[in-house]
Amino acid sequence: MTFDIDQWCKRHLGSPIEDVLFTSGHLSRVFGVRLTDGREVIVKVRPDSPRLAACTTVERALWRAGFPAPEPLTDPIVEDGLAVSAEAYIPGGSLTPGTDHARRFAGLLARFVALAPRPEMVGTLEPDLPWTAWNHRLPGVWPAADDRDDDLNAPEHVTPWLDDTGARVRRRLSRFVRTPAGRRVVIGHGDWEAQNIRWDGDEPLVVHDWDSVMAAPEAVVVGLAASVWPCGMVRRAATVPESAAFLDEYQRAACRAWSADEIEASWAAGLWVYAFNTKKAGLDGQSWLAPDEAERRLALAGA
Incomplete structure (x- = not known):
C-alpha cells in the first residue's frame, strides 16, 4: 500500500507534515503525524468500502455527544481505490482502568x-x-x-x-x-x-x-x-x-x-x-x- 501522505495532508488538512510520530496498522495503515501548523493528527489509509462513510458519521455523532471519540477532521476521501481520512490524535492513557x-x-x-x-x-x-x-x-x-x-x-x-x-x-x-x-x-x-x-x-x-x-x-x-x-x-x-x-x-x-x-x-x-x-x-x-x-x-x- 503506497500513498503520498504528505501531499494528502497539504491538500485536505491545509498543512504539510513536520514529523511522523508513529506508523502502525493491521487491516489499515495508520499514521500519527505532527503538521507544520502544530496539529497532531491520525491519518488512516485502507481499501475503500461502502461502510466507511457511515463509520465516520457515527464517530462524529458520538464525539459531538461528549463520548471519548477522536474528532473526525475529514470524511473518508477515496483516491486510487484507497479511502483516506484524518482524525485528532489523542495520545496517552492506559489499557487498563483503575478498578472494576x-x-x-x-x-x-x-x-x-x-x-x-x-x-x-x-x-x-x-x-x-x-x-x-x-x-x-x-x-x-x-x-x-x-x-x-x-x-x-x-x-x-x-x-x-x-x-x-x-x-x-x-x-x-x-x-x-x-x-x-x-x-x-x-x-x-x-x-x-x-x-x-x-x-x-x-x-x-x-x-x-x-x-x-x-x-x-x-x-x-x-x-x-x-x-x-x-x-x-x-x-x-x-x-x-x-x-x-x-x-x-x-x-x-x-x-x-x-x-x-x-x-x-x-x-x-x-x-x-x-x-x-x-x-x-x-x-x-x-x-x-x-x-x-x-x-x-x-x-x-x-x-
Missing part, C-alpha cells in the same frame, strides 16, 4: 449504544465485519477471512468440532433475529477489545478503531464484546466468568434486565467471534478455544 474492569468496559459500551444514532440515520454499515458476520451468505460455515486468502471452508481446513460449533451458533442466532428483540437493531462497536480503548484511571480517555462500527441487535453487539473485551490487557479472550460479568454489568449500566432469549443470543454471538478467530488461528497451528469451553458456551447459548 468488567464494569468499566461494559458501562462504556452501554454509553456508546445509548448515544449512537439510529442505524437508518447513518447510511450503510455493510458489508459486515468478517468476525461479526455470522449471517453471511457464502456457502459453508465461515465467511471470508479478513486478513488472509485461505478458504476457511476448504476440505483441507475441516475441524469437525469447531465447524459444528460455528454451524450451531449460526442456527441459534438465526432463530433470535426473527424475534422482536432480534429485529431491534442498534449501532455498536464490533471490536470492543482493551487494545482499542485507553483509560485515565477509571475514566475513559479515548476509544479507537472506528472502522469497526457495526449495526446489529443489541444482544449481538454486547455478546461479541463480552467475548473479547480483555484482549490487550491479557493475551487471550474472555473466560466464561469474565463474559458473564460483562453481560451482567452491561444490563446494569443500561438499566434493563434482558430476557433469557437475549442472554442466550449474547452467549451465541460471543462464541461466534471466539470460534471464527480460533478457525483462523488453527491454520497457523495455534489454539484459542478448546472443545470443552465451546460446549459450555453452547449450553449457555441454548444452542
Whole structure:
C-alpha cells in the first residue's frame, strides 16, 4: 500500500507534515503525524468500502455527544481505490482502568449504544465485519477471512468440532433475529477489545478503531464484546466468568434486565467471534478455544 501522505495532508488538512510520530496498522495503515501548523493528527489509509462513510458519521455523532471519540477532521476521501481520512490524535492513557474492569468496559459500551444514532440515520454499515458476520451468505460455515486468502471452508481446513460449533451458533442466532428483540437493531462497536480503548484511571480517555462500527441487535453487539473485551490487557479472550460479568454489568449500566432469549443470543454471538478467530488461528497451528469451553458456551447459548 503506497500513498503520498504528505501531499494528502497539504491538500485536505491545509498543512504539510513536520514529523511522523508513529506508523502502525493491521487491516489499515495508520499514521500519527505532527503538521507544520502544530496539529497532531491520525491519518488512516485502507481499501475503500461502502461502510466507511457511515463509520465516520457515527464517530462524529458520538464525539459531538461528549463520548471519548477522536474528532473526525475529514470524511473518508477515496483516491486510487484507497479511502483516506484524518482524525485528532489523542495520545496517552492506559489499557487498563483503575478498578472494576468488567464494569468499566461494559458501562462504556452501554454509553456508546445509548448515544449512537439510529442505524437508518447513518447510511450503510455493510458489508459486515468478517468476525461479526455470522449471517453471511457464502456457502459453508465461515465467511471470508479478513486478513488472509485461505478458504476457511476448504476440505483441507475441516475441524469437525469447531465447524459444528460455528454451524450451531449460526442456527441459534438465526432463530433470535426473527424475534422482536432480534429485529431491534442498534449501532455498536464490533471490536470492543482493551487494545482499542485507553483509560485515565477509571475514566475513559479515548476509544479507537472506528472502522469497526457495526449495526446489529443489541444482544449481538454486547455478546461479541463480552467475548473479547480483555484482549490487550491479557493475551487471550474472555473466560466464561469474565463474559458473564460483562453481560451482567452491561444490563446494569443500561438499566434493563434482558430476557433469557437475549442472554442466550449474547452467549451465541460471543462464541461466534471466539470460534471464527480460533478457525483462523488453527491454520497457523495455534489454539484459542478448546472443545470443552465451546460446549459450555453452547449450553449457555441454548444452542
